[in-house]
Amino acid sequence: DTEVTQTPKHLVMGMTNKKSLKCEQHMGHRAMYWYKQKAKKPPELMFVYSYEKLSINESVPSRFSPECPNSSLLNLHLHALQPEDSALYLCASSPRLTGDVELFFGEGSRLTVL
Amino acid sequence: KQEVTQIPAALSVPEGENLVLNCSFTDSAIYNLQWFRQDPGKGLTSLLLIQSSQREQTSGRLNASLDKSSGRSTLYIAASQPGDSATYLCAVRPENTGFQKLVFGTGTRLLVSP
Numbered sequence: 001d002t003e004v005t006q007t008p009k010h011l012v013m014g015m016t017n018k019k020s021l022k023c024e025q026h027m028g029h030r031a032m033y034w035y036k037q038k039a040k041k042p043p044e045l046m047f048v049y050s051y052e053k054l055s056i057n058e059s060v061p062s063r064f065s066p067e068c069p070n071s072s073l074l075n076l077h078l079h080a081l082q083p084e085d086s087a088l089y090l091c092a093s094s095p096r097l098t099g100d101v102e103l104f105f106g107e108g109s110r111l112t113v114l
Numbered sequence: 115k116q117e118v119t120q121i122p123a124a125l126s127v128p129e130g131e132n133l134v135l136n137c138s139f140t141d142s143a144i145y146n147l148q149w150f151r152q153d154p155g156k157g158l159t160s161l162l163l164i165q166s167s168q169r170e171q172t173s174g175r176l177n178a179s180l181d182k183s184s185g186r187s188t189l190y191i192a193a194s195q196p197g198d199s200a201t202y203l204c205a206v207r208p209e210n211t212g213f214q215k216l217v218f219g220t221g222t223r224l225l226v227s228p
Contacts (some may be wrong), residue, residue: 003140006157021164040221043158043218045215056215099145099214100145100165100166101207102163103148103216104160105159105160107156107157108155108156110155
């Protein structure tokens with residue numbers, strides 16, 4: 001199983017809503033990532049978890065709140081978002097954080113903020 | 115600072131042609147280089163990973179080469195098919211100290227016409 005599964009595939013929310021994106025992998029990977037991708041741009045790193053601990057926060061606004069409940073799951077909690085936060089949110093995982101490792105990406109969650 | 119460039123930005127070819135996508139990077143100190151495919155609105159699919167000690171990798175009709183010293187990689191697609199239409203991204207994993215953040219190119223949008 002080399003899959004990273006993301007839900008939901010599509011999400012529409014208002015600026016006052018609270019919602020969550022979910023990501024799951026069963027490859028035994030110990031590093032998990034959230035990326036944000038705007039149209040026709042490469043993915044931009046948001047957060048990295050290593051062994052369920054937040055290792056990297058790329059100066060992301062606090063309206064995005066990551067959570068790693070266990071080694072297989074990664075959540076991204078969304079609150080008071082802005083229309084410019086509309087994007088494709090990609091989850092990825094790798095065997096570990098550093099060194100010669102390969103990243104595996106999910107299909108993404110398309111977020112629209114009204 | 116590592117920068118990754120992909121040329122051309124867009125490519126349109128008739129079915130059956132062999133084609134080459136180019137990726138160049140400014141700092142040769144990398145652990146590996148990964149080629150991804152992305153269909154519109156979808157996640158990234160890992161195509162090939164080339165470790166820094168390798169010269170090339172092959173998977174089916176795809177062949178990726180790496181010339182680390184000159185900072186170049188090419189993705190060769192043989193006998194292209196309409197199903198190959200997608201955006202192709204290369205990404206390098208730098209050998210910096212600390213967190214080796216994946217650096218993406220801006221992609222090549224490929225259209226293969228029947």
